[in-house]
Amino acid sequence: MAQITPNDFKRGITIIYEDKLWEIISYEFNKHAQREGMMITKLRSWDTGKNLEVRFSSSQKIEQAFIETKPMQYLYRDGKDFVFMEPETYEQPTMNEEQVGHIADFMKEGMDIYFTLYEGRVLGAALPDFIVLEVTDAPPYVKGDTASSEYKQVTVETGAKIMVPPFIDDGDIIQIDTRKREYVKRVKE
Secondary structure, three states: OEEEOHHHOOOOOEEEEOOEEEEEEEEEEEOOOOOOOEEEEEEEEOOOOOEEEEEEEOOOOEEEEOOEEEEEEEEEEEOOEEEEEOOOOOOOOEEEHHHHHHHHHHOOOOOEEEEEEEOOEEEEEEOOOEEEEEEEEOOOOOOOOOOOOOOEEEEEOOOOEEEEOOOOOOOOEEEEEOOOOEEEEEEOO
């Protein structure tokens, strides 16, 4: 592991602080009169997602953790577990619901899922920013029904529910922003 000083900080770097993994969200150098400079740093815990503000002296040595992002192809669900395939070795690791997290309801067989790993341990999983799915259940739109909102809830092929404009029907293919979990547009085949 590499030792770095706060002067080497960049947004997105992961460090080991108090024996835990933290991602640097922001940092700001602060110097007062004749004192040593301090780096005021906002960190996000990889384990809990909570934020923490920490002050590091500019000469302090901090251990940098090297995080790897690896794509794996989603194959199928086996009860509460999800089976993936490593594209280079064809190994089929299994992940549980906790490791996959909130993205499970958008995962489609054959889709690439991006795992964040530290020393072989899964820290998180992410979908591509935009995915394309088919609408399998869309309630009919009642024209002139202005008492309700201009969006309606539909179910896509993976079972996820999403809000879409009223003109979306069963069988339509839509693009979804997975970061916001929002409808983007209707896609023509």
